Every structure is written in structure tokens, then in C-alpha cells.
Amino acid sequence: MASYPDLYQIPAGRLDAFVTQQLQPDVEWKEEVEDAFKRVERFLRDQCFHTQLFLDREVRLKRVVKGGSIGKGTTLNHGSDVDLVIFLSCFSSFQEQIKLRGHIITHVVERLTRYRESLAFDIQSINVRQSWRRGSAPRSLSFYIQARRRSEPIKVNVLPAFDALGNLAPGEKPPSEVYENLIKSQSKDGEFSSSFTELQRSFFKYRPAKLKSLLRLVKHWYLKKVKAKCPRTLLPPKYALELLTIYAWESGTQKAENFNTDEGFVTVMELLRDYENICIYWTTNYNFESAVIRDFVKWKLKKNRPIILDPADPTNNVGEGKRWDVVAQEAAHCLKQNCCYDKNDEEIQSWDVQPETEA
Structure with a gap:
């Protein structure tokens, strides 16, 4: 892990320089993260959801969106996960997301295990994150990929999500019905926040x-x-x-x-x-x-x-x-x-x- 000077020993007048010199992501790291994103996105399209008939329905990958600090442009140098939100055609509602996402995650894990060579990265530590609700389906999966030039692996989180926003133009507010449906779903707080990743970003x-x-x-x-x-x-x-x-x-x-x-x-x-x-x-x-x-x-x-x-x-x-x-x-x-x-x-x-x- 990167080593930093002790923040508490830095005078207030040097904070800008500290951020610039220590915390801003360097070019090489940004390039490797972008390469990891593109490879994983291609893997999801080509190996997971290219012609998949799943649970008696077609499952298409509508789009992949960068979430988290990388998507928001606030990442720390060598210090942020790569969050990928995958919007799938099989989710027609928030309730469908809860019902089907466990099957989707199991499918992606199986494909990762079988076709990991196609990523051209060393895949490590595939983990499934469980839902807040006991007995509910898992929410996401994570794994580490070892890039060729980096000494530290990059953590990738994959979150399947219902496409609640559709083709919303940049700067446009969602229709009230989107949030009314979310509220009426009576879900646990933040259960479907991944559906609103683009607005967060x-x-x-x-x-x-x-x-x-x-x-x-x-x-x-x-x-x-x-x-x-x-x-x-x-x-x-x-x-x-x-x-x-x-x-x-x-x-x-x-x-x-x-x-x-x-x-x-x-x-x-x-x-x-x-x-x-x-x-x-x-x-x-x-x-x-x-x-x-x-x-x-x-x-x-x-x-x-x-x-x-x-x-x-x-x-x-x-x-x-x-x-x-x-x-x-x-x-x-x-x-x-x-x-x-x-x-x-x-x-x-x-x-x-x-x-x-x-x-």
C-alpha cells in the first residue's frame, strides 16, 4: 500500500500541496484502472450476457456504469475500488431485481471461474456480498484482478441493478413516478441505490x-x-x-x-x-x-x-x-x-x- 506523510503533522498552508503530491491519482494508475474497467465490461458482454437465455427470458446487458469514487472523479491515488453497475434487461422492476439478482450473481461467478483467462488478468478472491436482509439474495460480487504492471491488485465490485432511469438526458430530473415506485416498494433504506448510480455520479x-x-x-x-x-x-x-x-x-x-x-x-x-x-x-x-x-x-x-x-x-x-x-x-x-x-x-x-x- 502507498505510504503517506502523517496528515496531522502537515501545516494547514501545505494541505493543497499534500493533496496534489500524494492523493491525486497518477497517470499510470488511472490507465490501469481504465484498462481493468474495459476488460471486465467486455467480459460481461462477451462471456456472460451475449446470447443468454436465463430463467425463461432473455438477459441482455443494457449498459455498464462506473460507480463509486472512480465514477465521481474523487478517487484517491492507488486507493479506490472499481465499482461496476450492470443494468440488465431481465429486471423490469425493483421487485424483480431482488428476485433475480442472486441468480445473476451466481451466473457471473460461474463464468468468471470458467473463463477467467479471457480477462488476461490474474483473478483472485471472488466473494459474494450478502444482502442486509437475512435470507435475501446477495447484492453484489467482488474480486481482485492483478494487472501486469501493478504490484497491488485492483478490487472490482459488480452490482446488478434495475434500470429505473432509462434514457435520462444529462441534467434532467427523473419523472416523479420513478421515486414514487421506489417509495412504494417499501424496501430497506438504500436497497436500490445502485439503480441511481448515474445521478450520484x-x-x-x-x-x-x-x-x-x-x-x-x-x-x-x-x-x-x-x-x-x-x-x-x-x-x-x-x-x-x-x-x-x-x-x-x-x-x-x-x-x-x-x-x-x-x-x-x-x-x-x-x-x-x-x-x-x-x-x-x-x-x-x-x-x-x-x-x-x-x-x-x-x-x-x-x-x-x-x-x-x-x-x-x-x-x-x-x-x-x-x-x-x-x-x-x-x-x-x-x-x-x-x-x-x-x-x-x-x-x-x-x-x-x-x-x-x-x-
């Missing part, structure tokens, strides 16, 4: 480069200072911290392209320290015009805090039920370190950000 993709640098810095802090210390603790996902960082930037700078990274970092740490006040959401993709959506979101916003609603999926409070207190404790400790003080040993001032989205 678009929410991040066209943000300023400096904001993406701040996102990388916050994620690096989370991975090295929180997750590494508590590997078995049920922590909030990185996605929750990414959304919180975007909210802080939107509210604190009025979406400025240029800002002080140290101020943004301190602002996020303060929000995390005071996590019990957080209640944020966006109306980028869903709004209150539909009574079904309006009533559901208002109900969600009355739950225990922190609340960070996924801008692509209103059922998904991304940090619900997680150990925010552990994150808060480390954030409070971080605020006392060199990275949060200027060259005159003065505390970096945070942005004026309220912990709640204004109604």
Missing part, C-alpha cells in the same frame, strides 16, 4: 477541481485516522462524508470555484464533531411537487440525526445507524493538530455553515 462529476481535492483530503483523513483505527466498527460510509463536504462547500462559499482548502477542511471537521445537529438534503433530483415524495421525505427528516439524504435516492439516509460518535471523537482530535493551524499557530477559521438545510 452526475452530482459530483462537474464540481470544481479544488472541491474534488478537498473531498480527497477528507476521505484520506477518514481512511487513515478513523477507519484504520477502528476496522471492525460500523462507521458511516465515505459517501456520507463526501456529501457533507459538498454541503459545507455549497453553504460556506456559495459554490465558489476558488477557496481556502484549510478552511473547508476545518469546517467539515467541526460539522463532524457536532454530528448530532446534521440534517441535510437536496432537491436536485427529487422535490416536493409529488405528495408521495413530499410526505416521505418529510417523514425521513423527522428521524434521529444525523440525517444526510442521498441526493439521488430519498430512501437512503447514508449514515443512519452508524457510529458517528467515533468519527466525531477523531474530528475533535484533528482540530487540535497542525493541519488545522496556520503558520502563526492560530486556529484556522471555519466557514459560516449551519448544520441544517434551509427549508
Whole structure:
């Protein structure tokens, strides 16, 4: 794994240089990740779903979408999985996805085992991730591929998903019926978030480069200072911290392209320290015009805090039920370190950000 200088020993004025020199993905790594994506996509098309008749129906691979940090453009150097969301013709509803995805995953695992040579990579550790619901079908599969030039294997996650959005134009809001059907499915929170991967990706993709640098810095802090210390603790996902960082930037700078990274970092740490006040959401993709959506979101916003609603999926409070207190404790400790003080040993001032989205 890559070795980094200790973030807590880096003066606030050097944070931009730290991100540029240590956290930005290098060209070679990006090329290898892109090569891995293309090879796996080709394998899925040619070896898994090319002429497949499955469960008495045709199963076509409609498209493959990059999810996660790589899809959003916030990946860390040598430090992110390759998430591939596969949209299949056999899923005609959210309920069908639950019913059939276990069969799909079993099929892909069988094909990977039989035709792994066609990937021209060494395939390692094929694992199936189970659903949150006991007795329910698995949600995804993962495996590691060893590229020819890399010393570290790349983890690939494959998530079968119902194509709820169809041919949605860039920047277009989904029809209200999409979210009404999602809400009426009464699924577990975030169960079908993979169906909205393209909206999640678009929410991040066209943000300023400096904001993406701040996102990388916050994620690096989370991975090295929180997750590494508590590997078995049920922590909030990185996605929750990414959304919180975007909210802080939107509210604190009025979406400025240029800002002080140290101020943004301190602002996020303060929000995390005071996590019990957080209640944020966006109306980028869903709004209150539909009574079904309006009533559901208002109900969600009355739950225990922190609340960070996924801008692509209103059922998904991304940090619900997680150990925010552990994150808060480390954030409070971080605020006392060199990275949060200027060259005159003065505390970096945070942005004026309220912990709640204004109604």
C-alpha cells in the first residue's frame, strides 16, 4: 500500500500541496484502472450476457456504469475500488431485481471461474456480498484482478441493478413516478441505490477541481485516522462524508470555484464533531411537487440525526445507524493538530455553515 506523510503533522498552508503530491491519482494508475474497467465490461458482454437465455427470458446487458469514487472523479491515488453497475434487461422492476439478482450473481461467478483467462488478468478472491436482509439474495460480487504492471491488485465490485432511469438526458430530473415506485416498494433504506448510480455520479462529476481535492483530503483523513483505527466498527460510509463536504462547500462559499482548502477542511471537521445537529438534503433530483415524495421525505427528516439524504435516492439516509460518535471523537482530535493551524499557530477559521438545510 502507498505510504503517506502523517496528515496531522502537515501545516494547514501545505494541505493543497499534500493533496496534489500524494492523493491525486497518477497517470499510470488511472490507465490501469481504465484498462481493468474495459476488460471486465467486455467480459460481461462477451462471456456472460451475449446470447443468454436465463430463467425463461432473455438477459441482455443494457449498459455498464462506473460507480463509486472512480465514477465521481474523487478517487484517491492507488486507493479506490472499481465499482461496476450492470443494468440488465431481465429486471423490469425493483421487485424483480431482488428476485433475480442472486441468480445473476451466481451466473457471473460461474463464468468468471470458467473463463477467467479471457480477462488476461490474474483473478483472485471472488466473494459474494450478502444482502442486509437475512435470507435475501446477495447484492453484489467482488474480486481482485492483478494487472501486469501493478504490484497491488485492483478490487472490482459488480452490482446488478434495475434500470429505473432509462434514457435520462444529462441534467434532467427523473419523472416523479420513478421515486414514487421506489417509495412504494417499501424496501430497506438504500436497497436500490445502485439503480441511481448515474445521478450520484452526475452530482459530483462537474464540481470544481479544488472541491474534488478537498473531498480527497477528507476521505484520506477518514481512511487513515478513523477507519484504520477502528476496522471492525460500523462507521458511516465515505459517501456520507463526501456529501457533507459538498454541503459545507455549497453553504460556506456559495459554490465558489476558488477557496481556502484549510478552511473547508476545518469546517467539515467541526460539522463532524457536532454530528448530532446534521440534517441535510437536496432537491436536485427529487422535490416536493409529488405528495408521495413530499410526505416521505418529510417523514425521513423527522428521524434521529444525523440525517444526510442521498441526493439521488430519498430512501437512503447514508449514515443512519452508524457510529458517528467515533468519527466525531477523531474530528475533535484533528482540530487540535497542525493541519488545522496556520503558520502563526492560530486556529484556522471555519466557514459560516449551519448544520441544517434551509427549508
